[in-house]
Amino acid sequence: MAKIKSEKNFSKKEVILKSAAELFRTKGFSAASMRNLADAVGVEAPSLYNHIGSKSQLLQDICFKMANCYTAHIDEVELVNPETVTKIESILRFHIEMMLLHFDEVFVANHEWKYLPEPMLSNFLSQRRTYEKRFIAIVEAGIKKKEIKKVNAYTTVLTCLSALRGLEFWQRNKKNVSAKQLEDDMVAILLHGIIKN
Amino acid sequence: MAKIKSEKNFSKKEVILKSAAELFRTKGFSAASMRNLADAVGVEAPSLYNHIGSKSQLLQDICFKMANCYTAHIDEVELVNPETVTKIESILRFHIEMMLLHFDEVFVANHEWKYLPEPMLSNFLSQRRTYEKRFIAIVEAGIKKKEIKKVNAYTTVLTCLSALRGLEFWQRNKKNVSAKQLEDDMVAILLHGIIKN
DNA sequence: ATCAAAAACTAATAAGTGTTAGTTTTGTTG
DNA sequence: CAACAAAACTAACACTTATTAGTTTTTGAT
Numbered sequence: 542m543a544k545i546k547s548e549k550n551f552s553k554k555e556v557i558l559k560s561a562a563e564l565f566r567t568k569g570f571s572a573a574s575m576r577n578l579a580d581a582v583g584v585e586a587p588s589l590y591n592h593i594g595s596k597s598q599l600l601q602d603i604c605f606k607m608a609n610c611y612t613a614h615i616d617e618v619e620l621v622n623p624e625t626v627t628k629i630e631s632i633l634r635f636h637i638e639m640m641l642l643h644f645d646e647v648f649v650a651n652h653e654w655k656y657l658p659e660p661m662l663s664n665f666l667s668q669r670r671t672y673e674k675r676f677i678a679i680v681e682a683g684i685k686k687k688e689i690k691k692v693n694a695y696t697t698v699l700t701c702l703s704a705l706r707g708l709e710f711w712q713r714n715k716k717n718v719s720a721k722q723l724e725d726d727m728v729a730i731l732l733h734g735i736i737k738n
Numbered sequence: 739m740a741k742i743k744s745e746k747n748f749s750k751k752e753v754i755l756k757s758a759a760e761l762f763r764t765k766g767f768s769a770a771s772m773r774n775l776a777d778a779v780g781v782e783a784p785s786l787y788n789h790i791g792s793k794s795q796l797l798q799d800i801c802f803k804m805a806n807c808y809t810a811h812i813d814e815v816e817l818v819n820p821e822t823v824t825k826i827e828s829i830l831r832f833h834i835e836m837m838l839l840h841f842d843e844v845f846v847a848n849h850e851w852k853y854l855p856e857p858m859l860s861n862f863l864s865q866r867r868t869y870e871k872r873f874i875a876i877v878e879a880g881i882k883k884k885e886i887k888k889v890n891a892y893t894t895v896l897t898c899l900s901a902l903r904g905l906e907f908w909q910r911n912k913k914n915v916s917a918k919q920l921e922d923d924m925v926a927i928l929l930h931g932i933i934k935n
Numbered sequence: 936a937t938c939a940a941a942a943a944c945t946a947a948t949a950a951g952t953g954t955t956a957g958t959t960t961t962g963t964t965g
Numbered sequence: 966c967a968a969c970a971a972a973a974c975t976a977a978c979a980c981t982t983a984t985t986a987g988t989t990t991t992t993g994a995t
Contacts (some may be wrong), residue, residue, distance in 0.1 A: 567767055569766060569852070569853075570766075570768035571766055571768035572768040574981080574982065575982080575983060575984085576981090576983095583943090584943070585944060586944075586946075586983085587943090587945085587946095587983095587985080588754050588943050588944070590984070592942085594830070596984090597983080621990065633973085656766075662811050664939075672812050690930070692923050692926060693919065693920075694926060695915060696915060696919075696920055696927065697923075697927060699904045699908060699924075700928070701901075703901045703902070703905075704897045704898075704904075705987095706903065706904075707896045707899065707900025707901075708900075709898055710900070711896060712895065718890055718892060719892060722890065723890075723893055724888045724892075725890050726893040727893055727896075727897055729889060730889060730894060731895065731897070733887070742950080757936080770956080772952080773951085773952085773953095781972090781974095782973075782974060782975080783952075783953085783975075784956095784974050784975085785974070787955085787974065788971075788972050788973075789972085793954090924966070
């Protein structure tokens with residue numbers, strides 16, 4: 542009979558991956574050493590290789606896990622057929638939620654992907670470009686239906702995705718604003734702007 | 739009589755700094771080696787030390803040069819006394835301009851500051867926090883004068899600064915939109931939002 | 936208790952790191 | 966041309982890197 546993996550239903554590999562995400566976020570992929578990771582897990586460095594393939598493999602696992610999450614969500618958004626603004630709001634709120642719930646992994650996927658080896662690097666970037674194109678398509682449909690101002694759709698998506706990344710910084714200043722209020726305010730600013738009417 | 743420094747009025751140190759900024763941006767500070775830098779400059783690694791103090795010193799020079807630029811600009815903005823929206827627009831456009839004209843250095847200051855050694859790291863972060871606070875104060879003044887919607891000022895500034903960072907990504911897709919149009923569109927989205935009226 | 940598999944350990948390797956010392960080349964001035 | 970300083974070079978150092986090999990310990994089921 543299969544044994545309960547490690548402590549609390551997490552396999553050792555999952556524990557390592559979680560530690561790696563935190564380490565890669567704080568120190569950066571290049572500056573983070575396998576010895577650092579081993580310390581965090583509470584083991585000697587070579588022991589890690591009983592569970593993982595390589596340092597690079599860890600980065601790949603993290604990056605593609607995140608990329609697949611976002612792809613899966615926009616799949617759903619495209620299926621249903623509400624107003625464009627509802628679709629955009631759903632995307633914005635999903636990004637915020639991901640950032641708050643899976644901070645380390647999202648951060649690593651956002652910042653450390655450049656250390657992916659080829660051909661994974663190309664795969665990752667093309668998956669991201671595809672995601673952006675689908676987001677752009679939603680905005681353009683909204684412009685056609687006149688639910689959205691006639692600004693450049695590319696710029697709109699770029700601005701939204703970048704603004705959402707600001708939450709990376711927010712994480713460290715939790716006291717200032719509650720998560721719920723931050724989410725609502727940020728969505729409001731992007732949808733309605735800063736200036737009154 | 740003083741000799742013209744290197745080629746084209748740039749001292750060797752300036753040439754090294756420029757190469758370092760580009761290298762640190764593309765490979766990241768940790769992954770970039772002094773031998774890489776030497777190759778880019780066209781020299782052996784130890785020769786660099788005739789002109790610079792250390793690898794870390796290069797990062798410090800880049801980061802604080804940028805930080806001082808932004809501080810100097812907000813000094814100016816605070817002096818004049820136009821409408822709040824004009825002030826904010828001036829800040830937004832300055833950030834965009836900096837990003838387009840000094841891409842490598844801005845990028846490095848935005849992403850690689852965490853490799854600054856103490857106490858420079860603390861200095862840098864406190865200079866940034868001060869900048870944000872002054873930006874927030876401008877927004878709050880605008881809210882009081884009812885020139886701006888009553889959203890959380892912190893969130894507003896966070897959203898704006900983050901959106902501006904999106905230009906880092908844009909740099910590689912120049913074809914899609916012209917610089918001028920991008921600047922106007924991004925400013926418009928942040929000031930007026932996405933949704934019609 | 937026994938046996939096998941999983942996972943820990945130590946030791947070692949080859950490559951790469953920033954940087955220093957010491958020397959040679961280069962370039963400019965008298 | 967001689968002399969001096971600036972800036973290049975080679976060689977080397979003391980470390981750190983990811984990873985492998987080989988061995989021992991731990992774990993779990995019979």
